[in-house]
Amino acid sequence: MIRRLAWTDVALQSVPTPKGEMALHRSLTSGLCRRAGDPAGTFWGVGDRGPNIKPKDAARRYGLDHLAPLAALEGAKVMPAPQVGPALARFRLAGERVELEAVMPLHAADGTPLDGLPPPELEGAETEPAFALDGTPLPTSPDGADSEGIAARSDGMFWIAEEYGPSLLLVDEQGLVHRRLIPEGSASRYAGSRVPVVEALPALAAARKLNRGFEALAMTPDLATLYLAFQSPLAHPDRAAHDAADVLRIWALDATSGAFRAEYAYPLDPPESFRRDCAEGPVIKSDVKVSEIALMGDGSLLVLERVTLSTHLYRVELGEPLPTQFLDPAHRPTLEQLGQGDAPLLAKTRVFSSDDHLEIGGDLEGLIVLDDGSLLLSNDSDYGTEGAVTQFWRVMTQARVDS
Numbered sequence: 001m002i003r004r005l006a007w008t009d010v011a012l013q014s015v016p017t018p019k020g021e022m023a024l025h026r027s028l029t030s031g032l033c034r035r036a037g038d039p040a041g042t043f044w045g046v047g048d049r050g051p052n053i054k055p056k057d058a059a060r061r062y063g064l065d066h067l068a069p070l071a072a073l074e075g076a077k078v079m080p081a082p083q084v085g086p087a088l089a090r091f092r093l094a095g096e097r098v099e100l101e102a103v104m105p106l107h108a109a110d111g112t113p114l115d116g117l118p119p120p121e122l123e124g125a126e127t128e129p130a131f132a133l134d135g136t137p138l139p140t141s142p143d144g145a146d147s148e149g150i151a152a153r154s155d156g157m158f159w160i161a162e163e164y165g166p167s168l169l170l171v172d173e174q175g176l177v178h179r180r181l182i183p184e185g186s187a188s189r190y191a192g193s194r195v196p197v198v199e200a201l202p203a204l205a206a207a208r209k210l211n212r213g214f215e216a217l218a219m220t221p222d223l224a225t226l227y228l229a230f231q232s233p234l235a236h237p238d239r240a241a242h243d244a245a246d247v248l249r250i251w252a253l254d255a256t257s258g259a260f261r262a263e264y265a266y267p268l269d270p271p272e273s274f275r276r277d278c279a280e281g282p283v284i285k286s287d288v289k290v291s292e293i294a295l296m297g298d299g300s301l302l303v304l305e306r307v308t309l310s311t312h313l314y315r316v317e318l319g320e321p322l323p324t325q326f327l328d329p330a331h332r333p334t335l336e337q338l339g340q341g342d343a344p345l346l347a348k349t350r351v352f353s354s355d356d357h358l359e360i361g362g363d364l365e366g367l368i369v370l371d372d373g374s375l376l377l378s379n380d381s382d383y384g385t386e387g388a389v390t391q392f393w394r395v396m397t398q399a400r401v402d403s
Contacts, residue, residue: 001396006097018063028089029378032366035152041093049116049146051383052077086147104175108194117141119189126210142193151217166213207236218295245336262321274310292367309362314348
């Protein structure tokens with residue numbers, strides 16, 4: 001059973017361009033979660049940094065030809081509405097429709113909204129360049145966040161994972177950011193932040209590949225352990241290791257403090273297994289990523305692995321953790337250099353593939369398990385910058401998924 005649920009995007013603004021209006025809307029489904037004690041049908045989502053588009057796409061789609069040269073800068077993004085930043089959202093599933101109940105922009109205690117601009121550069125780490133519509137560079141921000149994953153704690157608050165730092169934001173249901181956990185040694189990036197910053201995460205997290213930081217979160221049923229998945233293999237010790245790697249790190253953290261507990265190696269599928277994407281053009285290892293995880297009642301993880309059009313869902317047994325040596329930035333060879341042949345890997349079993357269901361669109365990033373064992377999937381519409389709209393899909397897999 002696969003059903004697309006009714007939903008209407010919330011308009012933000014229209015931006016005039018040489019080829020017509022860029023119609024922007026709220027994008028609130030980069031990550032989804034449920035919270036214990038909420039009314040039936042309630043779930044939560046988080047939107048990412050704000051409206052953004054690649055320079056080459058801005059030139060092609062909207063005639064903004066002056067932006068085309070910026071495509072030479074790796075990771076460059078044009079932000080047509082930089083005042084729109086990350087937000088928390090509360091939804092309600094009502095029959096065959098999803099309703100938006102509230103949107104809470106993430107903000108500091110003094111009311112200042114977080115923005116979607118990248119923090120200042122950290123020596124030895126990669127930083128995304130951001131530009132305004134006129135092509136001028138946008139400033140960095142110690143309170144910038146590219147929020148992608150969300151999980152609810154036992155006290156009703158949320159952990160939100162973001163890619164820039166990468167970092168974890170502790171957020172209440174009104175969107176107030178109580179503190180930000182960052183990798184050890186990266187405090188200089190957040191000088192002047194309005195949010196309390198704590199160096200509580202392993203330093204190795206700063207080795208994330210450009211635009212591929214913390215992506216997905218899941219909480220154990222006892223609400224004691226938080227699982228965190230990187231979007232891609234780390235660029236550790238360098239970009240060449242990322243490009244060749246076929247294994248991704250999943251961390252287990254203390255759900256209260258964020259303290260590191262264990263690390264697991266998730267084996268990524270070969271590029272050729274993503275059939276719809278391969279039909280559109282070449283797919284390479286670094287195109288494969290994890291965009292969401294959810295925890296099952298039996299302790300296994302449900303992992304959403306994808307390229308763009310093709311999405312695979314896997315049930316993953318949390319077996320043997322990695323030796324602690326792989327967390328040491330100085331250890332060689334790194335996990336990324338070893339790959340799948342020489343590390344204890346998590347066992348995975350495919351439960352669903354969108355390659356077998358062409359009606360389901362691409363860019364899937366949100367995933368929760370509903371009470372009846374069906375899955376709720378959502379895409380990232382990128383705020384409509386390229387004409388996409390938010391979609392929700394209810395999927396009952398052949399093998400029932402228990403929550």
